[in-house]
Amino acid sequence: MTRLLQKQAFIGASWLGVFKLFSQIISWIVTILIARILLPDDYGLSAMATIITSYAEIFSELGLGASIIQKSGQTKKELSSVFWFAFFVSIFFALLCFPFSYITAEIFNEDRIIPLTQAVSILFIFSGLQIVPLNILKKEMNFKMVGMIELKSTIISCLGMLIIAYMGGGVWALIGGRIIRGFVRLLLVYNAAKWYPLMHMDFREAKQYIKFGITVAVGTSLFYIFENSDKYFAGRVWPIKDLGYYLFAMQLAQIPTEKIVVLINQVSYSVFSKLQHDKEQFNKFYLNLIKIAATIVLPMFICGYLIGEEIVKVVLGEKWMPSAYLFKNLCLVQIATSLNAINNFVHMSQGYPKRGMFYNALLAVFMSISFYLVVDHGMNAILYPWFTTYIIMSVIWIYYTINKLGINVYKYIKNITIPIAGILLMLVTHEFICAVILPGDINENYFLLLKIFSLTIVYLCFVYIFDNELIKGIKKLRK
Secondary structure, three states, X not given: OHHHHHXXXXXXHHHHHHHHHHHHHHHHHHHHHHHHHOOHHHHHHHHHHHOOHHHXXXXXXXXXXXXXXXXXXXXXXXHHHHHXXXXXXXXXXXXXXXXXXXXXXXXXXXXXXXXXXXXXXXXXXXXXXXXXXXXXXXXXXXXXXXXXXXXHHHHHXXXXXXXXXXXXXXXXXXXXXXXXXXXXXXXXXXXXXXXXXXXXXXHHHHHHHHHHHXXXXXXXXXXXXXXXXHHHHHHHHOOHHHHHHHHHHHHHHOHHHHHHHHXXXXXXXXXXXXXXXXXXXXXXXXXXXXXXXXXXXXXXXXXXXXXXXXXXXXXXXXXXXXXXXXXXXHHHHHHHHHHHOOHHHHHHHOOOHHHHHHHHHHHHHHHHHHHHHHHHHOHHHHHHHHHHXXXXXXXXXXXXXXXXXXXXXXXXXXXXXXXXXXXXXXXHHHHHHHHHOOOOOOOHHHHHHHHHHHHHHHHHHHHHHHOHHHHHHHHHHHO
């Protein structure tokens, strides 16, 4: 059974990874093209317009998706009850967007965000309608189909964003892209799942899902407060252009986390839920995932730190250079995020969502206070909370999680020694290249490509030579 689950997880992650890779290649290209058209102000306006509604969009799901995946022995009547409950909740939150738009405009003293906030109200309806069918696909580990949906919706929304941007739509390119993607995704989910609700609604049946889900939703809400507290305090103090620089730097730094680590989490939660009563296999699967995530994303973040300024200058142009320093340092912060991202899913799959809720509550409180204290000191000062409060709390959360699982610190660190050693070798390689080739000796575009190629080859060769167990395991699963 365990071997079958691992095989399903590997196949699912592989298909999802392939489709997400193509999705992200398209997304990255379009992001760069749009960034050359739009202004930093447009990114700032988009963030302001969605800071409240994005939270409401997350909360409106009420953790029902996580509950559907975690619970076993479901009936169509139960899921239909959950569907109608989610649908009515989504309508309620969509209507709230209209008063929210004026509240948001008052907070930031910016009337231009009123129509933007009202426009995204439709996303609540799209989200509520697909909670049940989408999570049925995930529960069945049909991640090939989930990946296909992701790819198609990304392509269509990116085309829409480009058209709007080239027509001079400004910030509406960012808002319109979200709406187009949500609508296309809704259609594709129903076409793939072949699931439709019964005309049946019994709150008692939905209640058992809501009870678990509401704790997840509260935890997610608290995480959202933490995740957006920097935007809130910075948006009230900084010029809108500075906010745009910071948000774009964060967006770039988070790409490996959001596109690779989130992919791993999507697959792993379903497997963790099935292994929740087998401690030995559960822990083994957890360590394997941490190792895989570290092996893949750590070198990306180190590359971002080492050559971040050159990437911004060459790829995005001079107008985005004020964000380069933020970007390279935020890449280091994302190392802690990537190693920590799976821990909430571990506790949820075991039926303890309150643990993650308390951790997110601590993040919301202490990070908000930290951001409040530094925003008056300039744009780069925003890094201090990330490198102090956030790193300390991330380490504590990792320790708490492995302690609950019965995994000692030595075993955890030993599990990721190969990727750590690999990135140290990358650091040495970078310093060697910079010492041998001086600025001006080579075109900056070619110099950037040389660094990327050299660092990638050095790391891949190191992992291939010294981590035969990982390579053999992947080959075995592939066969």
